[in-house]
Amino acid sequence: MIEDTIEQLRKLVAERLDVNRTLDEITSDAALLGGGLGLDSLALVELVSLTEECFGIEFGENELNMDSFASIRSLATVVVEMRARDVQPIAV
Amino acid sequence: MIVSDVLGNCATDAKTRDNFITDGSFTVAYHELCALLDETAKALAGHGVQPGDCLAVECANSVAGALLLLTLMRDGYSFVLVPPAVNAEIKPTPLFCRFSIAVGAGVSLQPAAAFMSVTANPEWNRKSIPSAKLLLRTSGSMGTSKIVVHGHDKLMGNAANCVRKYGFRAESRCVIPVPIAHMYGFGAEFLPAIQVGASIDLQDKTNIIKYLDREKRFQPTIAFVTPAICEMLLKAYKSPRTNYEVIVTSGQRISEDVFAAFDERIGGRLINQYGSTEMGATSACDPGDSFEMRSQTIGKPMHDVQLRITDGDPGELNVLHPFGYDGYLDDAGEWIHIAEPNAWYRTGDLAKADAEGAIKVLGRAGTSVNRDGYLxxxxxxxxxxxxxxxxxxxxxxxxxxxxxxxxxxxxxxxxxxxxxxxxxxxxxxxxxxxxxxxxxxxxxxxxxxxxxxxxxxxxxxxxxxxxxxxx
CATH class of the missing domain: 3.30.300.30 (ANL, C-terminal domain)
Structure with a gap:
């Protein structure tokens, strides 16, 4: 599950963000901010929107933090957790 | 208003002495500032910088950067604020600058000599430039831009106008997510905040995550942003914000949808400022103006500033500004143009006045565009x-x-x-x-x-x- 999500996110960054990076350059552990992929402010907002759209989730303010957006892998972990939360059956 | 007097007052006044400037990594209180500026001045001298030298300064939004800028203002240096160079072919250092000084983000404040990297300009042409001037390129680091000259005294006048318009005071908490190496961030928010001794949060290369994190701790009351930052915050804010007294946006047109949605999220506090590198802050709505006025017009001119529209309707917006520029220099330090005192400045922007006299800016008249605040x-x-x-x-x-x-x-x-x-x-x-x-x-x-x-x-x-x- 997590590996699939990582692959989807890598593709999303390579193909849909306006950052001029190839799929090979986007490793799962590269930092999204600062060094590494160095996404600028606009690209990061695009990433938030595209991730929400692609996985059918909506980030809360608490999830928009440095730890979640450290790397593709950490983001994938958050996405998997959020999706698992969404499909939990509601106790009646 | 003189920078050393302002800083002296802020250091001793009980309302301001413990207010601070922070960049997230380092924090300095106003009562510590004067000693740190003295050290910065000593460090400059140690690097061989002499009174009368003109300097090219590349400066991140950091406390170290703020210390350098305040030292240069206090001691009457002329300096060019240069954006970081994108490639080697575009040389941001004008020939009349004897040294280039770079101050990065998150650099330690001690010792002062270490936070700056000072490089002698190998192409320095020894041209003498008047002292106490701030120099800014008209179009960032691009091509053959002209260099706009401002007297430090007029910059302080421009800043005082912003204090009056936006209500800066000692209790304000001012977040600066736009570059302080730019007229907007430096002249319209940083210097006004310094004049009243308000706390300042400098964010270097802001993003949605950094802003939320810092906002939680700093609880700003004043922010100067760009339309792109408005869009970013609109995405970030899941709940309304009540801490802001005013958020000022500028530099380019903002889409009506974004303006309306973001304004609603911050309790109707969004204001569009009209200004330019040459004139500084020129006109803006007041925080209490109606939504229609704030979203559609540039409001009323700053104190003692006059606006008029010439050559048709819509026509070209002209400005008469007591704190406008001195003129333009070229890269060699020769005057290309000297501004006449009391002369109307032609902005190159198309504008239209409505029935009540409120002015709407429609866009550029010529072959230039406004992008991220750069012309x-x-x-x-x-x-x-x-x-x-x-x-x-x-x-x-x-x-x-x-x-x-x-x-x-x-x-x-x-x-x-x-x-x-x-x-x-x-x-x-x-x-x-x-x-x-x-x-x-x-x-x-x-x-x-x-x-x-x-x-x-x-x-x-x-x-x-x-x-x-x-x-």
């Missing part, structure tokens, strides 16, 4: 893209609509004979040549340029072809 000459972009191998001719035009950086721009390129290129490839290569704000939103390859009878490129036909391509 970008389309010719500059053309010249830089034409340096690519395999490219014969380039025309860049403004196109309808907005991108994240402001007014959309498109490049049309004629490749050299036998060169096989597509627009995507050309655009990818431009990433290393152009600052991000100047990168065309789209690049198209054309076989030939449509020409007018005069032999000039027919830009209208190009724009029409673009419409056709998109259908």
């Amino acid at each position: 970008v000459l389309l010719e500059d972009i053309e010249r830089i893209i034409e340096k690519l191998p395999d490219i014969l001719q380039v025309v860049v035009t403004a196109t309808p609509g907005l991108s994240g950086h402001g007014q959309r721009i498109a490049a049309f390129c004629v490749p050299k004979a036998d060169a096989v290129l597509d627009g995507q490839q050309i655009r990818a290569r431009c990433f290393d040549l152009l600052p991000r704000y100047a990168l065309p939103d789209e690049v198209h390859v054309v076989e030939t340029m449509p020409l007018l009878a005069s032999g000039k490129v027919d830009r209208r036909t190009l724009a029409a072809e673009l419409n056709h391509m998109q259908q």
Whole structure:
């Protein structure tokens, strides 16, 4: 599950963000901010929107933090957790 | 108003002495500032900088950067604020600067000599520049821009106007997510905050995550942003904000939807400021003005500033500003233009007045656009893209609509004979040549340029072809 999500996110960054990076350059552990992929402010907002759209989730303010957006892998972990939360059956 | 007096008062006044400037890594209180500025001045002397030298300063939004700028203002140096260079061919250091000084983000404040990297300019031409001037390029780090000259005294007057308009006071908490190496961040928010001794949070290269994190701790009451930051915060804010007294946006048009949605999220506190590198802050609505007024117009001029529209309706917006620029220098330090005192300044912006006299700015009159707060000459972009191998001719035009950086721009390129290129490839290569704000939103390859009878490129036909391509 997590590996699939990582692959989807890598593709999303390579193909849909306006950052001029190839799929090979986007490793799962590269930092999204600062060094590494160095996404600028606009690209990061695009990433938030595209991730929400692609996985059918909506980030809360608490999830928009440095730890979640450290790397593709950490983001994938958050996405998997959020999706698992969404499909939990509601106790009646 | 003199910088050393202002800082002296802030250091001793009980209301301001414990207020602070922070960048997230380092924090300095106003009562500590004077000693730190003395150390910074000593460090400059240690690097061989002498009174009367003109300096090129590349400065991040950091406490160290703020210390350097305040030292230079206090001690009456002339300095050019230069944005970081994107590639080696664009030289941001004017020839009349004896030294280049760079201060990065998150650098330690101690010792002062270590937080700056000082490089002697090998091409220094020994030209003497009047002291106590702030110099700014008209179009960021692009091409043959002119250098705008401001007296430090007038900058302080401009800042006092902003204090009056936006209600800066000792209790304000001012977040600065826009560059302080720019007239907007420096002249309209940083200096006004310093004048009243307000706390300042300097954010370097802000993003959605950094802003939320810092906002939680700092609880700002005043923010100066760009339309792109408004969009970013609109995405970030899941709950309304009540801490802001005013958020000022400027630099380019903001879409009506974003203005309305973001304004609602911050309790109706969004204001559009009109200004320029030459005139500084010129006009803005008041925080109490109606939504229609704030979203549609640039409100009333700053104290003692006058506006008029000439040559038609809509016509060109003219400004009479007591704290405007001294004139333009070229890279060698020769005056290109000296501003006459009490002369109207032609902004090059198209504007229209409504029945009540409120002014609406419609866009640029000529071949330039406003992107990320920089006035970008389309010719500059053309010249830089034409340096690519395999490219014969380039025309860049403004196109309808907005991108994240402001007014959309498109490049049309004629490749050299036998060169096989597509627009995507050309655009990818431009990433290393152009600052991000100047990168065309789209690049198209054309076989030939449509020409007018005069032999000039027919830009209208190009724009029409673009419409056709998109259908």
